[in-house]
Amino acid sequence: MNAQPSLDDFKALDLPPARPSRLRRNLLIAAVPLALALGGGYVWVTGGRYVATDDAYVKQDRVTVMPQVSGQIASVSVAENQTVKAGDPLFTIDDSAYRATVAADEARLQSARLDVEKLKAAYAQAVSEASTARDALATAETQDERVQSLRKSGVVAQSDADTSALALQQARGAVAAADSQVLSAKAALAGNPEIPTDSHPEVLEAQAALNVAQLNLAHTVVTAPQDGVATQTSRLLKGQYVTPSTAVVALMATGNTWIEANFKETDLEHMLDGQPVSVRFDGYPGRSFEGRLELIGAGTGSEFALIPAQNASGNWVKVVQRVPVRVDLAGADLPPVRAGMSASVDVDTGRSRGLPAPVGRALAAIGIGGSPAAAAGQDAK
Structure with missing residues (x-):
């Protein structure tokens, strides 16, 4: 049976001791932090973009929709979170009173047009009366000249001469009154007897009132001002009275x-x-x-x-x-x-x-990356 080698047998062997390479170990130790430093430097230099x-x-955009006229809500056409397009109806206001106002203003407009036609007729009549008064004045002047001539000859009594002179004076007064009537009739036509009926101030005023009434009637239908999503529609209750200062619905403009x-x-x-x-x-x-x-x-x-923050306090951070x-x-x-x-x-x-x-300046000084002057200029920038 073979005997197992003992510790003494290993010691008897003349083997060189295993010594690690210091150079390799030092290189490995230095390489790791150097690689980390180079990698970190590269990331830092190329970063920041x-x-x-x-x-x-x-x-x-959040649009608060408010009616432009007062009244009770007659109908609601939109629900919460409903997508709407510009011009879609949101709700309507009872328009019965506004329709009545439009009808009344239309009647006033027609009445104003008739009044202008009457003013034109009055002007024509005043001109005709003025012409008649001038003809009468001419006749009175001719007759007075004849009477006064006969009076000098003693053919006509003094009373007849006085009556003729009075008639002449009355004819002149009639002409002045007729001219005044013409001026008054002309002024009633805005100084222009040929003015178109619809250009007369009275008609324009009535037309403006009708336009306002029609606009108010159109505003009884409240529409979406732009595309969006309706929200806060819970305040739209049929029968609720709203005014132009009432915010009744909001629109998120998409x-x-x-x-x-x-x-x-x-x-x-x-x-x-x-x-x-x-x-x-x-x-x-x-x-x-x-x-x-x-x-x-x-x-x-x-x-x-x-x-705002009070930075002037003593505990400023x-x-x-x-x-x-x-x-x-x-x-x-x-x-x-x-x-x-x-x-x-x-x-x-x-x-x-x-x-x-x-x-950069150091690299430029040794000829890498440009001249020191260029590096200094870049630094100044």
Whole structure:
């Protein structure tokens, strides 16, 4: 039976000790942090092009629909969350009183037209009477000249001469009165005897009143001002009395949808209007939609708050502010979205961080990446 080798037998063997390679071990130890440093540096240098935020929400125009005339609601044509088109009826107001007003104003308009025709006839009569008065004056002047001539010859008595002179004076007064009647009749026709009937101020006034009545009648049918989704229709009750100051229904306009994203003030350095934007809705994960940065807000959110922060207090703590940015989604094939839904926004600024200025100048000094002057100019920018 073979005996098992003992520990002494191994010790008797003259074997060189196993010594690891220090160079390989040192290289491995240095390679890992170096690779991490290079990878991190590359990511940092080439990064910064995209600015992102998840503090973003869907926005749509909200239109409050109010009637323009008073009255009781006669019928309701829309339900909660019903999609409507511009011009679709929402509800109607009892129009019986408004129809009666239209009929009365139409009658007043016809009466005004008849009055103008009467004024034209009165003017023609005044002109005719003035002409007759002038003819009578001419006759009286001729007769008075004859009488006064005969009086000088002693043929006619003085009383007859006085009567003739009085008749002449009365004829002249009649002409003056007739001319005054002509002027009055002309003034009643707005100074233009040939004025068209429908251009007379009285007719225009009646026509304006009729137009207002017809407009009020048309306003008894309240329609959707634009495409959207009707909401808060629970206040539309048949028989309810409404006034022009009563908000009875709201309309979320689906034709204009945008994103309001709140970016940190430290992210705005390279953001400009018109830059491309990628939008993701929380309600539609895995899908991305293209948009355009439309405008950057004129102030931070705290500036428009009802109770602005009191930064002048002694316990002031600096907080990074957020600025609202509007993202235009015109042209994007959007799924059904609702106002207030959450979204994430990525803005492509088209500009990465690049090398730090000291590193750029150092590389430029040794002939890598341009001249030191160019590096200094880039740093100044």
